[in-house]
Amino acid sequence: MTAPIDHIVFDIGKVLIHWDPTIPYQRIIPDADERRWFFENVCTHDWNMEQDRGREWPEAEAELIEKFPDHADNIRAFRQNWHEMVVPAYLDSVAVMESLIEQGRDVTMLTNFAADTFRHAREMYPFLNKPRGVTVSGEVRLIKPDIEIYQRHTQEFGLDPAKTLFIDDTAINVEGAKKAGWQAVQFTGIDTLRADLQRYGFSV
Missing domain, CATH: 3.40.50.1000 (HAD superfamily/HAD-like)
Incomplete structure (x- = not known):
């Protein structure tokens, strides 16, 4: 000092x-292997960090939905269920x-x-x-x-x-x-x- x-x-x-983004996804994607794949490949840590850097959510979601159209609902679920990720x-x-x-x-x-x-x-x-x-x-x-x-x-x-x-x-x-x-x-x-x-x- x-x-x-x-x-x-x-x-x-x-x-x-x-802070744990997986909390709501334990309900949304019940299968542990599928959930792990989703966070490793779709809504990744680096992707979320860009929102922390100032990127707006609509842009962030659109980018991923273009790459992973079959996962659109689960991508949108990140922001929709964000409040569950910051408890307690x-x-x-x-x-x-x-x-x-x-x-x-x-x-x-x-x-x-x-x-x-x-x-x-x-x-x-x-x-x-x-x-x-x-x-x-x-x-x-x-x-x-x-x-x-x-x-x-x-x-x-x-x-x-x-x-x-x-x-x-x-x-x-x-x-x-x-x-x-x-x-x-x-x-x-x-x-x-x-x-x-x-x-x-x-x-x-």
Whole structure:
């Protein structure tokens, strides 16, 4: 630790709320092998990341339906059933974030998230409105771990990078924050999060 922390930045998916796109498809495509093939070849991780980068859903769906017309309904089902993919909230992590806010700490969020689904998430989970602000990849058309999104967040919210602590579940996003001059820890569970924050001098 090279500087005291003045700013705490939370990732959202798998830190504050769950994220598993297979959840509704256990109902939609009951056969496990077919479901695995669908996610490996049709609605892939890379395809979904482009929505996080700012691509609109109609364009994303049209691209896949052209390639896989027999799977059109299952492709459209991704956005239609998205709300099932982000359940539940991680209430222990949320309580930590809310405690920091109540203590008067400067808390913001930085997330890879499609713009429209993030608006939906805010309706589902009002605690996402409690931090001072948020940078959403789909809105700014930048994505973690690109250094530009960390720099934009710093500029937007007036953060001192050396005095900023980032909490993210993904190692490459943690490394991206460090390259931007932030301090950062990887979220692996609530006990580790509390221990990390205590190391930085926070009581949670």
